[in-house]
Amino acid sequence: VSEFDEGGVAVIDPGTGRVVAHHSSGGTQPTGIAVSPDGEEALVTNSFSGSLAFVSLDTGHAELLPLPGAPYDVVISPDGKTAFVSVSQMDQVAVVDIGARAITQRLPTGRRPRSLSLSPDGRVLAVGNMTQGSVTFISAADEPAVVGHGPTPAVNLRGVALLPGARQAFAAAQRAQNERPTETAVGVWSNQAFLVRPNGGANGDANLWLDFMGKDVAEPEAVVLDPQGQRAFVTCGGGHSVNVVPVRGSGETLTARNVGAQPKGLALRPGTKELWVANRLSNDLAVIDSDTLQVLRRVNLGVATKRDPAMLGEFLFVSASLARGQQFSCNSCHPDAGTDSISWKFVHVPDGLGKETNRNVRSLLGSIRDTGPFRWSGHAPSLDEFVQEELVGLFQGTKLEPEPLAALVGYLGSRPLGPNPHRSADQSFTETAERGRALFAGKAECGTCHTGPKFGGQRKAWIGTTPEGVELDVPHLTGVFDSYPYLHDGRAPTLPEIWSKSNPRQLHGKAHLLSAPELADLLEFVRQL
Numbered sequence: 001v002s003e004f005d006e007g008g009v010a011v012i013d014p015g016t017g018r019v020v021a022h023h024s025s026g027g028t029q030p031t032g033i034a035v036s037p038d039g040e041e042a043l044v045t046n047s048f049s050g051s052l053a054f055v056s057l058d059t060g061h062a063e064l065l066p067l068p069g070a071p072y073d074v075v076i077s078p079d080g081k082t083a084f085v086s087v088s089q090m091d092q093v094a095v096v097d098i099g100a101r102a103i104t105q106r107l108p109t110g111r112r113p114r115s116l117s118l119s120p121d122g123r124v125l126a127v128g129n130m131t132q133g134s135v136t137f138i139s140a141a142d143e144p145a146v147v148g149h150g151p152t153p154a155v156n157l158r159g160v161a162l163l164p165g166a167r168q169a170f171a172a173a174q175r176a177q178n179e180r181p182t183e184t185a186v187g188v189w190s191n192q193a194f195l196v197r198p199n200g201g202a203n204g205d206a207n208l209w210l211d212f213m214g215k216d217v218a219e220p221e222a223v224v225l226d227p228q229g230q231r232a233f234v235t236c237g238g239g240h241s242v243n244v245v246p247v248r249g250s251g252e253t254l255t256a257r258n259v260g261a262q263p264k265g266l267a268l269r270p271g272t273k274e275l276w277v278a279n280r281l282s283n284d285l286a287v288i289d290s291d292t293l294q295v296l297r298r299v300n301l302g303v304a305t306k307r308d309p310a311m312l313g314e315f316l317f318v319s320a321s322l323a324r325g326q327q328f329s330c331n332s333c334h335p336d337a338g339t340d341s342i343s344w345k346f347v348h349v350p351d352g353l354g355k356e357t358n359r360n361v362r363s364l365l366g367s368i369r370d371t372g373p374f375r376w377s378g379h380a381p382s383l384d385e386f387v388q389e390e391l392v393g394l395f396q397g398t399k400l401e402p403e404p405l406a407a408l409v410g411y412l413g414s415r416p417l418g419p420n421p422h423r424s425a426d427q428s429f430t431e432t433a434e435r436g437r438a439l440f441a442g443k444a445e446c447g448t449c450h451t452g453p454k455f456g457g458q459r460k461a462w463i464g465t466t467p468e469g470v471e472l473d474v475p476h477l478t479g480v481f482d483s484y485p486y487l488h489d490g491r492a493p494t495l496p497e498i499w500s501k502s503n504p505r506q507l508h509g510k511a512h513l514l515s516a517p518e519l520a521d522l523l524e525f526v527r528q529l
């Protein structure tokens with residue numbers, strides 16, 4: 001099992017449940033893990049530092065292949081020769097020659113690919129695109145190629161598993177009711193699963209409502225199927241539960257509650273009824289009987305030496321119990337403190353934007369503590385006030401007491417920004433970006449508003465995107481490449497579209513005076529911030 005906070009891999013004897021070794025993963029925030037068919041090495045994605053580690057299970061030595069862009073999950077072909085890695089910030093799957101320790105191919109996916117499912121014969125790979133809420137199907141044998149794409153009406157598609165025969169995939173996701181204002185917290189989000197096939201309909205072949213199973217099903221995460229493909233097991237990180245969902249919609253649904261704090265990874269131990277669940281925040285595993293859903297055993301991974309001090313705050317951030325109806329958490333709109341890339345009509349914020357304006361979700365990465373005031377309008381002077389306003393107005397819950405409030409605010413303010421995959425390998429700006437930097441400060445006049453160490457967050461301005469007189473907080477730009485779409489209402493899907501379509505009055509700096517190559521340089525600078 002990968003140890004996210006520790007930067008390690010724990011090796012466990014499944015018979016006794018004993019942790020027999022801890023190895024370093026050679027990087028930070030390891031997520032996906034796959035063991036070679038001969039059992040000699042584990043391949044691990046270091047999602048934060050951006051590498052694929054080949055960890056010898058004998059010596060514990062980790063060899064690293066740089067793979068910038070938040071690599072998230074990894075699977076290995078049955079012959080042990082090829083690995084597939086989802087590179088979530090690059091919208092790609094990297095094909096890796098394991099023997100040569102080299103990337104041989106990069107295949108395009110939908111936005112933010114994360115979970116992977118490879119058919120047992122190694123012929124079909126399903127890729128769950130988290131932000132796009134879709135599944136990319138790849139023919140994985142011989143010459144790997146994309147063969148189709150299956151949409152769903154949801155986002156936050158965190159788990160995917162191929163059905164036997166590999167013609168369809170079972171995918172668990174969250175569906176946003178964001179076309180109407182958030183009058184009530186119930187139904188703002190629903191938790192759903194879909195059967196998806198390549199180039200199938202927008203609703204998939206079947207649409208299963210996990211919320212009908214009762215509470216504690218928020219934020220479906222990983223999915224595995226039983227060998228017959230009849231029952232799906234789904235961890236729900238926001239409900240701290242594991243759920244059994246009949247794949248074709250009929251049959252028994254069951255929920256195991258209080259499995260651990262934020263259950264994520266999941267595996268069925270071959271030849272047994274044991275379901276092994278990795279609980280990220282409690283740093284332990286629960287072994288569950290897949291028929292009765294009783295917890296048979298717990299495996300403690302030991303005290304992490306690099307525990308995140310903001311862990312209590314993160315527990316509150318991911319827990320759906322703060323919301324009336326318990327269908328979502330902060331993490332639903334800000335997955336892993338980033339953004340789900342959709343917009344919401346808020347009724348609870350008395351600022352100039354009103355309840356019919358789409359509000360683009362903002363990323364919380366990059367230590368936002370010193371970027372106040374908060375919200376696009378700058379209506380919230382501090383994070384404390386902001387959080388209490390959301391808990392009462394959006395979650396329709398109660399305000400937090402001082403101690404948990406401080407923990408949650410501590411978490412919000414302290415999220416680090418990962419390395420930027422668009423920069424040079426040593427994280428310096430490329431030559432193109434350096435030319436863009438000069439334009440940013442000079443001819444394009446961006447620096448007059450986007451000031452300070454984070455390139456914004458220090459004053460208000462009007463650039464013609466809101467009714468005259470409604471000024472917005474000038475947003476900070478660090479990490480902006482990864483927080484698409486753009487502008488307060490999300491009207492610009494990509495960075496170039498901020499100036500091509502969304503700047504009708506040409507009030508947004510002097511970008512309209514740049515030549516096409518100059519604009520490309522400027523955008524490259526912004527992308528590398």
Ligand code: HEC
Nearest residue numbers: 329330333344349359360361362368374375376377390412
């Ligand atoms: C339904 C989706 C949704 C949920 C749930 C949600 N947020 Fe947000 N968040 C947004 C949107 C939309 C914005 C922009 C709001 C605005 O400008 O008024 C935002 C903005 C923020 C900001 C301001 C960032 C900045 O730089 O100005 C913070 C901080 C934040 N959210 C934290 C949280 C916390 C903490 C929770 C849980 C208590 C939470 N959010 C729950 C959608 C959501």
Ligand code: HEC
Nearest residue numbers: 444445446449461465472474475486487488508509510511
């Ligand atoms: C007059 C002040 C001003 C100037 C000059 C200015 N900006 Fe902005 N910028 C803003 C404001 C205000 C917003 C938010 C607008 C909105 O959300 O509708 C914004 C938004 C942005 C965004 C989108 C951020 C996000 O998270 O969605 C980017 C990127 C950006 N500006 C880059 C630039 C660049 C590059 C230049 C120079 C060409 C520039 N800005 C010049 C005020 C300014």
